[in-house]
Amino acid sequence: MLKQAVIWTGGAALLAATTVDTVAVVGRHVGLPLTGSIELMQAIVLVSGAIGLVIATWDNAHARVRLLVERLGPGSRSLADRASDLVTLVFLLCLLAGSLWLSADLWDGYEQSEILGIPWALLRMIANLCLAACAVLLVLRLVRRRK
Amino acid sequence: MIYATAASGLVGILLLLGLLLGGARIGAALGIVGLVGLAIVLGPEAALIKSGVVLVDTLTRYELGTLPLFLFMAHIFFSIDASRDLFDAAAKFLGHRKGGLAYASIAGCGGFGAINGSSLATTATVGLVAYPEMKRRGYDDRLATGTIAAGGTLGQMIPPSGALIVFGIIAETSIGTLFTAAIIPGITQALFYALVVFILVRWKPHLATTGDRASWGERWRALARIWEIIVIVVLVISGISMGWISPAEAAAIGSAGALLTAAIRRKLTKQALFTAFHETLRTTGLIYLILLGALLFSVFVGVTGLAVSAGEFVESLSLGTVGTLILVALILLLLGSVLDGLALMLLTTPILLPIVEATGLTAIWFGIFITRAMEIGFVHPPLGMNLYIIQGVAKDVSITRIFKGVIPFLMSDFVHLLLIILFPAIVLWLPEYLGS
Numbered sequence: 001m002l003k004q005a006v007i008w009t010g011g012a013a014l015l016a017a018t019t020v021d022t023v024a025v026v027g028r029h030v031g032l033p034l035t036g037s038i039e040l041m042q043a044i045v046l047v048s049g050a051i052g053l054v055i056a057t058w059d060n061a062h063a064r065v066r067l068l069v070e071r072l073g074p075g076s077r078s079l080a081d082r083a084s085d086l087v088t089l090v091f092l093l094c095l096l097a098g099s100l101w102l103s104a105d106l107w108d109g110y111e112q113s114e115i116l117g118i119p120w121a122l123l124r125m126i127a128n129l130c131l132a133a134c135a136v137l138l139v140l141r142l143v144r145r146r147k
Numbered sequence: 148m149i150y151a152t153a154a155s156g157l158v159g160i161l162l163l164l165g166l167l168l169g170g171a172r173i174g175a176a177l178g179i180v181g182l183v184g185l186a187i188v189l190g191p192e193a194a195l196i197k198s199g200v201v202l203v204d205t206l207t208r209y210e211l212g213t214l215p216l217f218l219f220m221a222h223i224f225f226s227i228d229a230s231r232d233l234f235d236a237a238a239k240f241l242g243h244r245k246g247g248l249a250y251a252s253i254a255g256c257g258g259f260g261a262i263n264g265s266s267l268a269t270t271a272t273v274g275l276v277a278y279p280e281m282k283r284r285g286y287d288d289r290l291a292t293g294t295i296a297a298g299g300t301l302g303q304m305i306p307p308s309g310a311l312i313v314f315g316i317i318a319e320t321s322i323g324t325l326f327t328a329a330i331i332p333g334i335t336q337a338l339f340y341a342l343v344v345f346i347l348v349r350w351k352p353h354l355a356t357t358g359d360r361a362s363w364g365e366r367w368r369a370l371a372r373i374w375e376i377i378v379i380v381v382l383v384i385s386g387i388s389m390g391w392i393s394p395a396e397a398a399a400i401g402s403a404g405a406l407l408t409a410a411i412r413r414k415l416t417k418q419a420l421f422t423a424f425h426e427t428l429r430t431t432g433l434i435y436l437i438l439l440g441a442l443l444f445s446v447f448v449g450v451t452g453l454a455v456s457a458g459e460f461v462e463s464l465s466l467g468t469v470g471t472l473i474l475v476a477l478i479l480l481l482l483g484s485v486l487d488g489l490a491l492m493l494l495t496t497p498i499l500l501p502i503v504e505a506t507g508l509t510a511i512w513f514g515i516f517i518t519r520a521m522e523i524g525f526v527h528p529p530l531g532m533n534l535y536i537i538q539g540v541a542k543d544v545s546i547t548r549i550f551k552g553v554i555p556f557l558m559s560d561f562v563h564l565l566l567i568i569l570f571p572a573i574v575l576w577l578p579e580y581l582g583s
Contacts, residue, residue: 004421011424014219017212018406021399025392038209041395045212046203048428049435052215055425056432062172063433065487067529069170080170087166088175094182095439098199120203127206 003058010051017044036115043118050130057134060141062088082145089138096131099124150188156453159184163444163494173490174433178440184447201442205435209395210315210322215431216398217307220379221263222423223405227414229376230272233258236369238280243360246348248284249294250341252277256298257305257337258373261380262401264309265430266488266525270299270533274540287354288544290347293552295540296533297340297560300522303488305333306384307398310518313434313489317441317496320510327388327578328511332519332567339559347555375411379404388581434489441493448497458502468506472568475499476520483524487532491524492517508571515574516567523560526553 024037056062069080103124111120159180166176178198185194205211234255241247241254255273263269274295281291303310306326315322348355361369383401386392392400409415448454461471478499483491496517503513525533527550534549541549567573 007421007425007428010428011420014215014402014424014427017216018219018399018402021212021216021396022403025396025400041209041212042207045209045215046206048215049206049211049431052428052430052432053435054432055428056430056436059429061429061433062174062436063487063489064170064172065167065485065490066170067485068168083169084171084175087171087179091175091178091182091440094195095178095198095202098195098197099202100199101195102199102203123207124203127203131202 003055006051006054006058010048010055013044013048013051017041017048020044036113039113039116039118042113043123046123047126050127054130054133054137057088057137078145082142085138085142085145089135089142092131092135092138096128096135099128099131103128151450151452153451153453153456155184155188156448156451156456159444159447159451160453160494160498167486167490167494172436173487173493174436174438174440176440177437177444177490177493181440181443181445181447185443185450188447188450197446198443201439201446205316205439205442208316210393211312211438212395213307213322213398214309214312214434215427216395216402217264217309217312218430219423219427220398220401220405221265221268222426223402223409223415223419224262224376225268225272225426226419226423227409227412229262229373230255230259231276232369232372233376234273234276234280236366236373238358239361239366239369242358245352245357246286246290246344246355247358248277248281248286249290249344249348249355252281252291252294253298253301253337253340253344256295256301257333258376258380260302260305260333261307261384262376262405263302264307264312266300266303266522267532267536269302270296270536271540273299274537278537278540282541284358285356287552288541289548289552290344290354291552292537292541292544292549293554293556294340294344296526296531296537296549296553297343297556298337299533299536300525300560301333301337301340303518303522303525304329304336304515306330306387307394307401308518309434310488310492310521311514312394313438313441314492314496314514314517316438317445317493318500318510318514320514322394323387323390324511324578324582325514326384326394327581328515328574329518330384330388331573331577332515332563335566335573336519336560336563339563340556343555343559375404375408379408388577390581437489437493444493445497454498454501457498458505461502462505468508469568471502471506472508472516473565475503476516476564476568479517479520480523483520484527484529486524487530488521488524491521509575511578512571512574516564519560519564519567523557523564526557526560 024034237251237254
């Protein structure tokens with residue numbers, strides 16, 4: 001249920017991106033340019049990309065080189081899988097830490113986009129939330145593997 | 148900065164190779180090596196802040212909007228069976244010739260490659276349609292599977308291409324120009340494959356049969372089923388090449404066109420839309436993680452000066468332009484035997500691109516060249532992902548027979564790659580012509 005809701009939200013972002021850039025192109029050619037379309041796209045692309053990271057983690061779909069791992073026995077393969085989850089978790093936590101650091105530093109700066117005034121703090125928050133969700137999913141998988 | 152040496156960079160690369168071969172996720176391996184390397188060279192604080200900057204910068208990159216939208220377009224087209232329609236149309240025009248269905252498969256892969264940017268997806272979807280038909284008509288299983296496995300690589304070269312979008316972001320070069328530059332190599336690659344089929348069926352006539360000639364009425368009906376796809380593809384590719392629209396805008400227009408086509412055909416159901424969203428988001432997330440890792444890794448490689456040292460080393464060999472490029476090709480083909488295509492591209496671009504640029508060639512040329520080298524990795528063992536994909540479709544054919552079938556196409560790939568080295572104009576002429 002939760003996963004479906006996340007997918008529909010990401011899908012809505014994809015549809016919004018399709019609409020914004022299509023309207024921008026048509027508008028430009030009929031003399032009614034869509035002001036700030038690039039800023040809108042930046043915000044929408046962040047939402048779809050960040051949700052994409054969550055879905056790829058949820059589906060365990062991140063790309064791996066399996067050339068050697070597939071030739072290992074079940075025990076060693078399970079160890080390699082856990083190590084892979086752990087490396088991914090550490091990487092995502094580092095990204096999250098860096099992003100939180102920047103968010104905190106820039107919080108009082110009230111960063112916003114130039115034309116539409118889209119608050120960057122909100123965009124950073126969405127990215128951080130999605131990274132945190134990825135980390136939680138990986139922790140859950142690590143715990144399940146251990147059991 | 149005492150660790151900012153080429154040796155640190157080399158250690159990082161070896162660690163990365165170890166992690167990749169140990170089964171770590173490509174993006175995480177690239178990222179963790181990059182971050183740890185930056186933490187050692189610049190300090191942990193700088194490394195963490197850099198990671199935060201790269202995260203939001205990457206996620207908000209307007210050009211990167213191209214990727215999910217082209218993926219979305221492709222998944223909507225999947226839902227309306229575009230691969231079947233494209234293959235059917237090609238088969239109606241070519242099926243009566245000796246080996247006609249093999250030509251039709253190549254054309255179908257080329258056509259499908261123009262609506263999606265993935266070799267694996269092209270092989271799988273065209274394979275599902277083309278292989279049973281070739282089998283029914285008595286084609287040799289090696290020819291049938293080899294043609295589809297090789298033809299599937301066209302998905303990566305013919306724009307829009309996922310690999311070229313990723314390369315454009317990593318090398319900070321124009322995705323639109325990369326797409327334009329890929330047109331002639333993509334077409335010549337397809338022609339090379341057709342030539343291979345032509346030679347094979349004349350040399351060993353038992354490999355393929357001839358079918359009944361379709362009437363012009365049947366041909367027009369087949370074309371009528373794909374006209375919307377053709378219009379969208381032409382609009383997208385010519386729009387980018389002529390500079391009328393940016394790649395991201397082209398992707399949006401392509402997605403809008405695909406949605407409209409699906410709606411007109413009454414196939415835009417809630418389930419189809421949900422599946423398209425799910426698949427698009429999953430692939431987007433997969434590529435974004437790799438991109439985030441690759442960007443951090445390339446910053447690390449940059450600060451160690453490894454690329455400069457590697458460039459100086461290659462220069463000291465005095466191989467000349469062609470010799471240097473052949474050496475680069477050999478390195479790519481060798482690493483391509485053990486590394487997944489994207490990992491190969493992202494690991495080698497920060498080091499090899501400066502070497503190639505030192506020979507006077509551009510990032511655009513290298514983007515096409517490395518994509519071509521990646522494609523070869525898709526059809527040769529031990530990785531050869533396309534071989535396994537086609538085996539999933541042709542379960543009755545052993546992987547050894549599939550590999551035997553793909554060998555003639557692999558030979559043509561090597562010749563094609565060599566031609567791209569000897570005649571860079573194959574890549575660079577069209578963007579320069581249209582640019583002027």
